[in-house]
Amino acid sequence: MMACAWTRWLQVAILCHLAPADRVFRYRSYRETHDFFEDLKRRYPDIVEIWYAQDIFPEILPEKKSWGTCEGEPCKTLIVRIANKRLLTNSTPEVFFSGALHGDERVGPLTVTELAAFLCERYATNEQVRRLVDYRATWIMPMTNAHGYANRRRDENQMDPNRDFPYLQQPDRCMRTQTARAVNELFRRHLFQFMITFHGGMRALTYEWGSRNHMTKKRTRSTEPPDDTAFREVGEAIQAAAGKTLTRRWFYPLGRINDLVYPVEGGMEDWSYAAGWESSPMPITVCRPNTYGGYAEERTKYRHNSISTLVYLAEMDDYKTVPDSKLGHSEEIWSLGVSQGHVPRNLRMCLKLIELTRPEVVVLPPKLPAAVGAGSSISVEVYGFGCHEMSVRLLAVPSSLLLPGCQVEDALQEQVLVRSTKLADMKSTCQGLTLWQEKQHMVALQGSLPAGQLCLLVAAEFDARWAQQSAPDPHGPPRSHAARMRLEERYTAQASDGPMRIESRRTKLFAVHREAINAQAAMASQEPAASSHDALDNEEKVPMPAVQPAKVQIPIPTTAAPASEASSATSTAVALHLSDLKDAPTMDLVAVAAVSFLLSFLVGLALLACRRHEAHSVKANTKDAQTTAELARIVGKSPHVVEL
Numbered sequence: 151m152m153a154c155a156w157t158r159w160l161q162v163a164i165l166c167h168l169a170p171a172d173r174v175f176r177y178r179s180y181r182e183t184h185d186f187f188e189d190l191k192r193r194y195p196d197i198v199e200i201w202y203a204q205d206i207f208p209e210i211l212p213e214k215k216s217w218g219t220c221e222g223e224p225c226k227t228l229i230v231r232i233a234n235k236r237l238l239t240n241s242t243p244e245v246f247f248s249g250a251l252h253g254d255e256r257v258g259p260l261t262v263t264e265l266a267a268f269l270c271e272r273y274a275t276n277e278q279v280r281r282l283v284d285y286r287a288t289w290i291m292p293m294t295n296a297h298g299y300a301n302r303r304r305d306e307n308q309m310d311p312n313r314d315f316p317y318l319q320q321p322d323r324c325m326r327t328q329t330a331r332a333v334n335e336l337f338r339r340h341l342f343q344f345m346i347t348f349h350g351g352m353r354a355l356t357y358e359w360g361s362r363n364h365m366t367k368k369r370t371r372s373t374e375p376p377d378d379t380a381f382r383e384v385g386e387a388i389q390a391a392a393g394k395t396l397t398r399r400w401f402y403p404l405g406r407i408n409d410l411v412y413p414v415e416g417g418m419e420d421w422s423y424a425a426g427w428e429s430s431p432m433p434i435t436v437c438r439p440n441t442y443g444g445y446a447e448e449r450t451k452y453r454h455n456s457i458s459t460l461v462y463l464a465e466m467d468d469y470k471t472v473p474d475s476k477l478g479h480s481e482e483i484w485s486l487g488v489s490q491g492h493v494p495r496n497l498r499m500c501l502k503l504i505e506l507t508r509p510e511v512v513v514l515p516p517k518l519p520a521a522v523g524a525g526s527s528i529s530v531e532v533y534g535f536g537c538h539e540m541s542v543r544l545l546a547v548p549s550s551l552l553l554p555g556c557q558v559e560d561a562l563q564e565q566v567l568v569r570s571t572k573l574a575d576m577k578s579t580c581q582g583l584t585l586w587q588e589k590q591h592m593v594a595l596q597g598s599l600p601a602g603q604l605c606l607l608v609a610a611e612f613d614a615r616w617a618q619q620s621a622p623d624p625h626g627p628p629r630s631h632a633a634r635m636r637l638e639e640r641y642t643a644q645a646s647d648g649p650m651r652i653e654s655r656r657t658k659l660f661a662v663h664r665e666a667i668n669a670q671a672a673m674a675s676q677e678p679a680a681s682s683h684d685a686l687d688n689e690e691k692v693p694m695p696a697v698q699p700a701k702v703q704i705p706i707p708t709t710a711a712p713a714s715e716a717s718s719a720t721s722t723a724v725a726l727h728l729s730d731l732k733d734a735p736t737m738d739l740v741a742v743a744a745v746s747f748l749l750s751f752l753v754g755l756a757l758l759a760c761r762r763h764e765a766h767s768v769k770a771n772t773k774d775a776q777t778t779a780e781l782a783r784i785v786g787k788s789p790h791v792v793e794l
């Protein structure tokens with residue numbers, strides 16, 4: 151490894167050079183927003199996909215005529231997904247952000263656009279951002295109400311999109327807008343665990359309930375949703391990510407929509423939380439609108455349990471369009487400041503929500519010698535990501551029960567747990583994202599190895615508190631996907647249309663290594679076998695990828711993607727995009743091209759030399775090293791390393 155130290159310096163120098171410059175946020179027009187995403191897709195084809203709702207969901211516009219003019223052209227509803235296409239499966243956890251249902255509330259569209267840019271621009275250089283993009287799918291409608299946004303109006307052709315959803319609404323007064331239909335079609339095909347719907351006009355971060363049928367008898371307060379504890383805990387986490395005011399209060403007061411805002415009929419919020427499990431046609435309306443050539447009533451009949459999102463209504467500011475001076479700039483994302491702009495605050499809330507979409511244990515595997523004695527002590531460092539608290543156990547499992555790479559076959563999970571030996575256990579707060587705070591919650595699981603051909607696994611349960619309720623309305627256990635995949639022994643859900651499904655177990659297993667350990671009784675020793683504290687220096691501690699090669703599936707398109715996009719799915723996921731060099735403020739284009747070529751050549755040589763060196767000394771790991779782990783190892787990145 152020492153032989154390759156100089157290559158790391160070179161990498162660091164290049165990554166510093168590629169880091170995007172501080173950007174002062176400014177509003178973009180409808181056309182500029184479309185162009186921004188077209189450019190983002192061109193620069194990051196492996197993680198960005200864009201569609202237009204009227205093209206991929208033709209059922210929302212049967213007349214096939216223009217439904218409005220947006221800056222001189224027919225309006226189209228833009229849909230974006232940020233995810234590593236190479237790692238996508240039908241069960242990749244999904245989260246949704248709506249920029250604006252009301253077109254004159256303009257901070258949301260800018261926030262979600264900058265969120266997409268942040269994920270793309272930091273993907274190659276930040277291990278935590280890479281985790282958000284590799285193992286989660288972020289769906290964005292930047293200008294959900296495209297017509298309203300382009301024409302600076304609250305409504306879409308005199309119809310209010312946030313009274314247009316099939317919740318406690320008249321059948322002829324829902325699904326009238328293209329805005330609501332586009333959202334409806336997306337929710338029919340996907341299983342969103344969380345959502346933020348951005349609005350403006352007051353300052354509040356709110357959750358369910360938000361309708362008159364879920365208020366106390368005196369109609370003074372909201373009743374409690376079955377997922378109240380999850381709503382509150384997640385709400386507190388994203389409230390904290392937004393930071394505080396000059397007077398040290400939370401920037402966004404947190405509470406229920408009925409209590410802090412007001413109840414509505416036809417709101418997107420109650421529909422997206424309950425459309426998959428409350429009764430129909432009341433309150434889940436079956437819609438029969440006559441606008442734009444109508445819309446089939448079957449489109450508002452849903453598969454049971456398909457739509458159960460934990461949704462947050464973010465009212466961003468007292469002003470629907472805040473002055474430019476209150477938008478902030480990109481460097482503010484990295485710290486919690488009391489005088490920050492709105493975009494950094496809300497962008498952090500989105501990042502935190504993306505993280506929580508997938509609860510997992512990140513394992514920093516200890517380096518083991520080729521031969522290890524039974525009875526040797528072992529210490530495995532782990533931290534929780536995508537959760538609030540976790541209960542973890544370090545298990546030794548006979549490798550004969552497992553698939554290659556120490557992977558667990560789903561059908562054998564119970565047997566694996568029964569036949570495992572528990573080496574250690576503990577409860578801990580999850581660390582989560584540390585992009586804007588230093589808080590560390592790394593824990594070490596320590597135990598003694600039994601004899602045998604073994605795999606080490608970490609078994610974990612997350613957020614057990616989410617089962618707590620006091621007076622749920624309606625009566626019953628938590629209903630959201632996010633809670634059920636944490637709480638139920640086994641939870642499955644299927645989207646109304648298409649292949650997306652959730653298959654989850656309460657106890658989730660994470661491999662410590664990809665290779666089995668041969669712990670030999672004859673070598674029994676009290677000497678420590680290895681510890682991720684002292685057997686490795688920080689440079690070499692690389693988290694195990696969350697998805698093992700054996701489990702990766704070929705991505706299955708989740709919406710009808712244009713044929714021209716299919717070929718890009720096979721290209722490399724991690725790439726240093728030389729086009730980023732254009733951000734370099736002090737170099738002209740010719741110099742940039744020359745330097746880029748020279749640096750690329752040097753890095754290529756260095757990586758080749760480094761890989762040869764590593765292939766010689768670490769034969770066992772070369773075959774199944776994944777691109778993300780590879781880059782992290784070569785760059786020397788770990789969760790301990792400061793962002794470059």
Ligand SMILES: [Zn+2]
Nearest residue numbers: 252255349350
């Ligand atoms: Zn609004």
